[in-house]
């Protein structure tokens with residue numbers, strides 16, 4: 771095989787693989803949970819992140835807690851078994867509810883985007899998202915809604 775042909779085939783295969791994995795990750799449905807809301811915060815099981823697959827267990831990178839007692843949902847990102855962030859899904863620009871799209875939270879009102887750590891990555895919002903400390907205890911996560919982290 772000639773060098774040019776090899777490079778062309780390799781690039782095509784690489785592009786196809788990237789497009790396919792992007793397509794597959796967007797097919798995974800967002801998981802919503804209600805959690806257990808108490809006086810000081812929310813408790814959810816770490817098992818909520820589990821995705822049963824053939825041949826093992828995988829983990830969602832995020833889940834969304836929706837609870838009638840909350841004005842906005844809370845998006846919880848999982849980085850590993852002991853590291854999580856809990857983000858208030860209210861845009862810091864004009865208060866629109868955010869949508870989770872993979873590792874980014876997007877605002878449909880004017881296009882602001884926030885990272886999975888709550889940092890502004892695209893304006894017009896100029897303030898980071900409100901976030902809450904997450905404590906891992908046994909198999910549960912406690913999101914302390916009295917404080918901001």
Ligand code: FES
Pocket residue numbers: 861862863864865866877878879880881882893894895
């Ligand atoms: S309300 Fe979110 S960008 Fe304006």
